[in-house]
Amino acid sequence: MEKMYHYFYPMESIQPVIEISNLHKSYSKNQVLKGINLNVYPGQIIGYIGPNGAGKSTTAKIICGLLSNFEGEVRVKGISVKENPLAVKKLIGYVPELAELYEVLTPHEFLSFMADLYEIPRQQAEERFTKMLSAFGLSNNLHQRMETFSKGMRQKVLIVSGLMHNPEVIILDEPLSGLDANSVIIVKELLSKLAASGKTIFYSSHMMDVVEKISDRIVLINHGVIAADGTIEELRAQKGNLSLEKIFANLTSQGAHSDVAAEIMDAFDFITETKESTA
Amino acid sequence: MNFINAFLLSLFMKPAGFYKRLGVDITKLKSLLTCKLIMDDRQPFSFGQSRQKETKEPVNNSTWLALGVYSLMGLLFIIFFFFGESPILHFTAFFSIYIVMLTLSLIIDFTRVLIDVRDNFIILPKPVNDRTFLVARILHIAIHISKMAIPLFLPAAIVVIIQHGIGGLAAFLLALLLATVFSIFLINATYLAILRFSKPEKFKSIINYLQIGFTILVYGGYQLLPRLINKSLLEKFDLNELPWINAVPSYWFASLWQMVTQPVWIPNLIIGSFLAIGMPVAGIYLVVKVFAPAFNQKLSLISGTSDNAPTLLSKGKKSLSWGDRISKWITSPGPEQMGFDLSWRMMLRSREFKMQVYPGIGYILVLLIVFMFQKNNLYASSFLINNPENRFGILVVLYSPALLIMAAASQLHLSQSWKASWIYQMSPAQKPGQIINGSIKAVIAQFMILPFLLIGISGISLNGVAMLPSLLLSAGMQTMMLYLVSLINNAYLPFSQPITKSGGDGTSVANGILAMIIIGIIVFIHWGIFSNIWLVLTLAVVSLSITWLIHKRITNKPWRRISFAKDLA
Numbered sequence: 125m126e127k128m129y130h131y132f133y134p135m136e137s138i139q140p141v142i143e144i145s146n147l148h149k150s151y152s153k154n155q156v157l158k159g160i161n162l163n164v165y166p167g168q169i170i171g172y173i174g175p176n177g178a179g180k181s182t183t184a185k186i187i188c189g190l191l192s193n194f195e196g197e198v199r200v201k202g203i204s205v206k207e208n209p210l211a212v213k214k215l216i217g218y219v220p221e222l223a224e225l226y227e228v229l230t231p232h233e234f235l236s237f238m239a240d241l242y243e244i245p246r247q248q249a250e251e252r253f254t255k256m257l258s259a260f261g262l263s264n265n266l267h268q269r270m271e272t273f274s275k276g277m278r279q280k281v282l283i284v285s286g287l288m289h290n291p292e293v294i295i296l297d298e299p300l301s302g303l304d305a306n307s308v309i310i311v312k313e314l315l316s317k318l319a320a321s322g323k324t325i326f327y328s329s330h331m332m333d334v335v336e337k338i339s340d341r342i343v344l345i346n347h348g349v350i351a352a353d354g355t356i357e358e359l360r361a362q363k364g365n366l367s368l369e370k371i372f373a374n375l376t377s378q379g380a381h382s383d384v385a386a387e388i389m390d391a392f393d394f395i396t397e398t399k400e401s402t403a
Numbered sequence: 404m405n406f407i408n409a410f411l412l413s414l415f416m417k418p419a420g421f422y423k424r425l426g427v428d429i430t431k432l433k434s435l436l437t438c439k440l441i442m443d444d445r446q447p448f449s450f451g452q453s454r455q456k457e458t459k460e461p462v463n464n465s466t467w468l469a470l471g472v473y474s475l476m477g478l479l480f481i482i483f484f485f486f487g488e489s490p491i492l493h494f495t496a497f498f499s500i501y502i503v504m505l506t507l508s509l510i511i512d513f514t515r516v517l518i519d520v521r522d523n524f525i526i527l528p529k530p531v532n533d534r535t536f537l538v539a540r541i542l543h544i545a546i547h548i549s550k551m552a553i554p555l556f557l558p559a560a561i562v563v564i565i566q567h568g569i570g571g572l573a574a575f576l577l578a579l580l581l582a583t584v585f586s587i588f589l590i591n592a593t594y595l596a597i598l599r600f601s602k603p604e605k606f607k608s609i610i611n612y613l614q615i616g617f618t619i620l621v622y623g624g625y626q627l628l629p630r631l632i633n634k635s636l637l638e639k640f641d642l643n644e645l646p647w648i649n650a651v652p653s654y655w656f657a658s659l660w661q662m663v664t665q666p667v668w669i670p671n672l673i674i675g676s677f678l679a680i681g682m683p684v685a686g687i688y689l690v691v692k693v694f695a696p697a698f699n700q701k702l703s704l705i706s707g708t709s710d711n712a713p714t715l716l717s718k719g720k721k722s723l724s725w726g727d728r729i730s731k732w733i734t735s736p737g738p739e740q741m742g743f744d745l746s747w748r749m750m751l752r753s754r755e756f757k758m759q760v761y762p763g764i765g766y767i768l769v770l771l772i773v774f775m776f777q778k779n780n781l782y783a784s785s786f787l788i789n790n791p792e793n794r795f796g797i798l799v800v801l802y803s804p805a806l807l808i809m810a811a812a813s814q815l816h817l818s819q820s821w822k823a824s825w826i827y828q829m830s831p832a833q834k835p836g837q838i839i840n841g842s843i844k845a846v847i848a849q850f851m852i853l854p855f856l857l858i859g860i861s862g863i864s865l866n867g868v869a870m871l872p873s874l875l876l877s878a879g880m881q882t883m884m885l886y887l888v889s890l891i892n893n894a895y896l897p898f899s900q901p902i903t904k905s906g907g908d909g910t911s912v913a914n915g916i917l918a919m920i921i922i923g924i925i926v927f928i929h930w931g932i933f934s935n936i937w938l939v940l941t942l943a944v945v946s947l948s949i950t951w952l953i954h955k956r957i958t959n960k961p962w963r964r965i966s967f968a969k970d971l972a
Contacts, residue, residue: 188528189527189528190523190527190528210530210531210532211530213528213529213530213531214530216528218528220524220528224521224524224525225521225525226438226442226519226521226525228441228442228445228446229438229441229442229445233438233441234438237434237435237437237438238525238529240430240431240434241431241434241435241526241529241530241531242529242530243430243431243530269445
């Protein structure tokens with residue numbers, strides 16, 4: 125695994141933006157991350173994929189400084205998340221997976237408060253988020269309470285709140301959930317532009333088709349360890365020219381999917397034919 | 404932001420220099436507090452509001468509403484200062500109600516308003532230091548408590564000035580401060596106890612039960628306090644003489660007041676005033692040093708992390724629950740049994756249903772206690788039916804389950820997850836009425852069988868078979884009423900309607916009141932014909948026959964007579 129990083133940046137001189145070494149994390153007795161080692165370089169879009177419960181969100185939260193109780197070392201631009209979480213938080217824009225926001229507030233109020241927390245002057249913040257929300261087609265909803273918003277509208281407000289302070293590292297946890305097809309295209313386009321301007325993007329998701337299209341590099345985790353790491357082309361070359369969906373399935377599921385499907389079909393005749401079909 | 408919030412905010416931001424020295428970022432602190440206070444104002448006001456209403460209208464100005472309600476209560480509390488001559492009694496009574504009110508309403512508000520788990524996703528990823536976040540949370544709690552405490556004690560404070568002068572007021576305010584600190588300690592201790600002895604997932608339902616208890620307490624206090632005062636029972640003895648009085652925390656603060664203003668050297672008073680100072684100080688030390696770290700850690704568990712894998716339940720056969728057994732016994736397989744099983748579980752598990760119906764249990768208890776007070780004492784002999792004087796009371800007991808049954812009947816078609824009722828629309832059931840019948844039977848099984856067993860056994864053991872006719876008639880009448888209310892309400896399938904502002908469609912509330920009036924009339928008729936056993940038995944048979952007819956009618960209700968929520972189409 126160690127060798128693979130050098131496919132991307134053979135020159136030792138480039139400093140990784142995110143450095144994760146030997147990361148372990150447990151919730152009570154349940155060990156979620158079992159030694160993650162990962163370096164992410166400037167301008168990369170990392171697609172961080174894995175089945176439910178593999179530890180995707182946990183990794184994202186640790187990089188953001190939301191979870192402090194972990195073993196190993198995580199650095200963002202050379203700053204240790206454990207030692208100086210505040211400095212790291214200033215560099216990061218985080219878009220959480222659930223549409224978690226204070227929905228009794230209006231987007232204008234919510235984003236103004238968030239701007240205060242990033243120490244962006246109110247005037248400048250207002251100009252920025254008004255522009256961003258208008259681009260998302262929410263200019264008429266600026267002073268409307270978010271209680272009535274659809275999931276997609278809330279997600280757009282969250283994306284704006286994550287990008288508003290022009291962060292160097294952007295961490296997105298399922299950012300496209302609830303968005304309609306047009307908004308998905310806009311966000312994909314936006315991510316490419318952000319990466320082109322030198323931002324580093326850590327994109328955690330299980331929407332394979334999107335990950336396949338936008339990521340420079342795909343990191344697949346399973347059972348708390350990295351199961352595959354590389355560009356989509358490299359992964360294809362290694363795994364026999366399959367789609368990402370198939371590669372994912374091969375690496376993460378214990379039995380073949382067709383067996384599962386067969387088992388489901390079996391349920392209809394479980395009284396008479398189970399023995400014959402399993403025999 | 405309204406005037407009160409703005410005023411309190413500027414008041415609590417006065418020691419900005421001090422906060423700054425603690426390492427707090429003042430701009431961020433103010434921004435966080437403003438945000439939280441605006442949100443408070445738009446949260447529905449918690450008091451007595453036991454369920455979330457699905458309303459399209461945005462909530463505004465809860466602060467003013469809360470202020471009004473708490474001021475009214477504060478005015479009510481000054482009653483204590485006018486009965487009897489002993490200030491120690493006045494203050495003990497006042498501090499009792501003050502501590503109880505503050506503690507219970509804060510326990511509810513803590514999870515709902517003050518400790519918002521969304522903060523973990525929204526504020527924590529932002530560059531806000533721990534001190535700022537902590538001070539913001541403490542100040543938010545302090546502002547919240549002030550909004551509640553000031554209207555509660557202000558009327559009493561005025562009375563204290565009139566009765567005891569400025570010195571009396573100063574001592575009162577000191578005791579109040581300590582009592583408030585003690586209440587905060589109680590809340591923390593309650594939270595930690597709940598978290599210690601139960602799973603985090605259970606936390607919210609325990610808070611809900613506390614909320615139900617709170618509703619009953621307020622209702623009970625409203626019913627019982629005036630009667631207690633009328634009894635003038637309390638005037639006759641001196642609190643200071645009671646050996647166990649220092650087990651009552653409110654006595655400590657009363658004795659502190661006494662010792663500061665007009666010292667009387669009685670051991671109980673001396674101990675009490677020491678406790679009044681010592682306990683809050685020890686409590687706040689425990690909260691800051693021991694509880695707070697554990698508290699925050701435990702609280703994060705309430706929200707639950709999405710990464711936690713669901714607990715695996717052991718496979719294998721589940722034993723039959725009571726509900727399953729009863730349903731096998733009293734329903735026919737198919738839609739009716741489905742209606743029963745679904746309703747049985749929903750009634751036991753749905754928060755909003757329990758919040759609406761379970762206080763009824765408390766109301767029944769209060770009703771029985773009030774009845775007891777009227778009798779002045781409660782002997783088994785007051786339930787003997789040969790004495791005509793007892794009969795009305797006995798009927799009140801016999802018909803008391805109706806409070807519960809009617810509440811359940813009026814809630815049966817309401818649910819927060821009403822959208823799940825698409826399953827009915829998709830089902831090929833021939834007679835949807837059978838589902839409704841199943842759910843009515845579930846109400847009978849859950850809310851009638853046990854009370855009637857209790858009433859029946861105690862009634863028969865006291866009165867023998869002479870009890871049977873009235874028992875039968877009251878059971879028949881209540882069953883009939885249940886079916887009748889369902890017939891009127893039952894264009895709806897169980898748990899298929901959204902909870903709207905008026906509780907269903909408005910008419911169901913009116914139906915509930917109407918049902919109670921009719922029950923009242925039935926009680927009077929029953930009372931009038933009590934001694935005519937044959938007439939009682941005949942009416943019992945008639946009521947059961949009507950019940951059977953309604954049951955038939957509901958069973959045969961066709962799909963076109965069933966209404967679904969408008970949005971579900």
